[in-house]
Amino acid sequence: MSVLPDLLTPNLKIVFCGTAASDISAREGAYYANPTNYFWRTLHNIDLTPYQLEPKEFPKLLDYRIGLTDIAKLAQGNDAGLKKDDFDRETLREKILKYQPQFLAFTSKKGASEFFQKSTGKIHYGLQDAVLGKTRFWVLTSPSGAARGYWDESIWQALADTVNNS
Secondary structure, rough: OOOOOOOOOOOOOEEEOOOOHHHHHHHOOOOOOOOOOOOHHHHHHHHOOOOOHHHHHHHHHHHOOHHHEOOOOOOEOOHHHOOOOOOOOHHHHHHHHHOOOEEEEEEOOOHHHHHHHOOOHHHOEEEEEEOOOOOEEEEEEEEEEEHHHHHHHHHHHHHHHHHHHH
């Protein structure tokens, strides 16, 4: 059983795809629930939501045509603690083909590298060349407090600008 439920429906602008639910998110039953995580603040800062949602309000993202999922739906914890078989690339691929969001945005290089089967060093931030059906891909800096040294909100803003102009 999934640690957190998918938030997916047809006609989404963006689906944010995390690696796996953190221990705090799993306990709270809400995506990006760690108070040190920049996810909710950033969505508001880049004008994808009209106010800063609380993690428990994650179902409201559908009102803004935004969805959520993870590539390791059955696992929880930090990226470093995940095993290779925690990642379910094929199920994520099937979800993308079923729902066909305009963009799927990975919220970590780790998740993107597992999906694209490349080393994290070969994954660049921003828009990717790959397309699946009508879905285009972005790789974002991780909003996790554990990845603060790599944080760059401008990459998130570029995604929002692209989505709002498409």
